[in-house]
Amino acid sequence: MRFFRFLFKGLRGRLTLTYTLVTVLALMALEAILFISATAYSQVTDIDNYLNDVVTMLVPEARSYLRPEQDLPGLQVWLTTLSRKGYASLEPQGLFDSPAAAIVKNSPIFVFSADGGILAQNDSALGTQFIPYSELVMENAYSGNQNIRNLYEMDGNGNYWVAVPIYQKDHTQPVLGVITLTVQPLPVKSLTYWSSLLGLGMLAGAVLLAALAPFGAVFGYILSRGLTRRLSNLSTTAQAWGKGDFTVMPLPDRGNDEISALSYQMREMASKISNLMQDKQSLAQMKERNRIAQELHDTVKQQSFATLMQVRAARNLLVTDATAAEKSLFEAETLIKASQQELGLMISELRPPALEGKGLVVALRSYVETWSTSACVPITFKVIGDGHLSFDVEHTLYRVAQEGLSNAARHSRASAVIVNLVFEENQVILIIEDNGTGFDFAEKQASGFGLISMQDRLKEIGGKLEIRTGIHSGTQLTASIPLPGKIQSNGGNNHA
Structure with a gap:
């Protein structure tokens, strides 16, 4: 369990899991489409198979009474037996075989010769006049048409009226005769059939999933490597920027997609931020210089000027009034001390004690x-x-x-x-x-x-x-x- 948690941890693991799930879901969707398509197709082809089974069973049996010599009594017995049996094809031998074609009860069955004469008929046909349900179907049968869709017609009751050509063994012309009969429509498939079919589909799907899911995970893990590496590059850059280090740039990305566009935009943004920080630093330095210049002008320069005036006054009074000259020198000394104090404060501001540590x-x-x-x-x-x-x-x-x-x-x-x-x-x-x-x-x-x-x-x-x-x-x-x-x-x- 821990291995799987580690494997699917992070973006790369999630991409791998997503790739695997997409593979599995695509396979399941494909199975569903194939199942539905096969079911829809089988509804069309099952009718053909159902009636083809009638031809497959009746033609060899009827031909055996017409070649090499005609055995009309035997043909009549065979036809009577077929009518009483009630089925024109064999019972299904497997899941996908068509069901036995049931002959409509009390419906006439005729066997015609190649020239249109009646060779045999069941009890229901005795005393009745043969009227073909479809002249076209009879013509197709006598012409040896082998397409089952041209050999039957649905009657007014939903049953299939079928004209079965009795082919020669080598399917050469002319046909030996034609059998006409009416069979019931294809019965609805039972719940057992659909359950069995669904079970086979699920089994096949499980086998395919077991075979393809590991491959999907492996390929997903491999293919996601490039994507996660590109995103990791951007993540590393963003972390460095979060710490204020805009010298770190994302590596050039030539993917020509959204990630490469993001990488380019990040590089542009970093360049603009660096320029703004430099401008801000330059502006701060300029403001600081202006402040210092203003303070020097307002204090030290003015005090220096006042000191100079006191010194000049003392020099002029030194000979005539020593007391006044001494007073001027005292004032000059006071101004020099004030300037020294101002300069000391400014130097302390410019060189603060180190805060680190x-x-x-x-x-x-x-x-x-x-x-x-x-x-x-x-x-x-x-x-x-x-x-x-x-x-x-x-x-x-x-x-x-x-x-x-x-x-x-x-x-x-x-x-x-x-x-x-x-x-x-x-x-x-x-x-x-x-x-x-x-x-x-x-x-x-x-x-x-x-x-x-x-x-x-x-x-x-x-x-x-x-x-x-x-x-x-x-x-x-x-x-x-x-x-x-x-x-x-x-x-x-x-x-x-």
């Missing part, structure tokens, strides 16, 4: 500590729950944390920041909250402020960003990402 929690803890030191702002980091995240989710949340804390350092003037990472059953949430000045959300969203970048990152993986803020009321960023599976939470474990 560390995980999001360790990477975030390291980053918030570095940020707190650089920004000189105390920060509280908590992790609630626990769970395993994909790299895409970890990388997105890490970048959102970088952008959120960068905005807090540059714009919020906060004196404290709280970062919470919460693992829930069907989602993971990152919350960044500060006690800074806040901002007008509509105005800042329109001017950039990194919010669009964070929203785009989250949107790519099905997440969303919620912002709660107001002037002089601090800011809270909540980034949530749905998860495909459930996270096994360890309760309320907090990591400060």
Whole structure:
């Protein structure tokens, strides 16, 4: 049983089974057609066989009384015996033999000579005038016609009136005479006949099935190999694409059918997806460069310009007013430290700690500590729950944390920041909250402020960003990402 389960497992096994079933069903349909055709044909040929048996039995017996010499008394005795016996042919010897032809009771039987004289007649014919039921049939009999269909005619009662030519042994002309008689129609075949015939058909079908079904399975298994190999090629390619590897392409398929068309379409699709991914990557890089350029312009460049102005002022006041010059140098030093801090934050964003091997929690803890030191702002980091995240989710949340804390350092003037990472059953949430000045959300969203970048990152993986803020009321960023599976939470474990 296990062998058969293994044999018919998978597409190739199912194709083999289908091929075998088609072979079996085709054979059964062919048997049914042949059986019906044979039955219909037998209804026509059985009448011919039925009446041919009459000719086969009567001609040799009647001829024996006419050649080499006529024995009319013997012919009369034979005819009388035939009439009393009531059958014009022999009993069937096998299943497919025609039944004995029964002579219609009290019907006349005549034996005519070659010149039309009456040689013998049964008791029912005595005292009656012979009138042929069909002149054409009599002419066919005297002409020696051997086609049984030309030697009988159906009377008004459904019986067959037959004219039997008494052929010479070598079937040369003229005939020795003609026998006329009326026989009953072919009787309906009995239930036993049909049961026997059906049994023989089923036996023959079973033998053929036993012989052909294994061949059907073998040929089906062999012929399905090419088809399953072609589909396996496409399946392997699809699995690689599911993992993001679009460098794997389906092998060229020259089948010139639906599978080859699918292979071609997959190659075209992979090429288009690769181009789109490259375009997306290039666009992301361009956006990142523009963001960095804008931040350098808005912060470091402006601070550098202000530093230059303070240094020039100190140089001009160095001789005339040393105190003012010292104040300008102090301001320049402050601006340089601010520029150094900005550059440190930007470098940290461009070179994040590797997430692989560390995980999001360790990477975030390291980053918030570095940020707190650089920004000189105390920060509280908590992790609630626990769970395993994909790299895409970890990388997105890490970048959102970088952008959120960068905005807090540059714009919020906060004196404290709280970062919470919460693992829930069907989602993971990152919350960044500060006690800074806040901002007008509509105005800042329109001017950039990194919010669009964070929203785009989250949107790519099905997440969303919620912002709660107001002037002089601090800011809270909540980034949530749905998860495909459930996270096994360890309760309320907090990591400060």
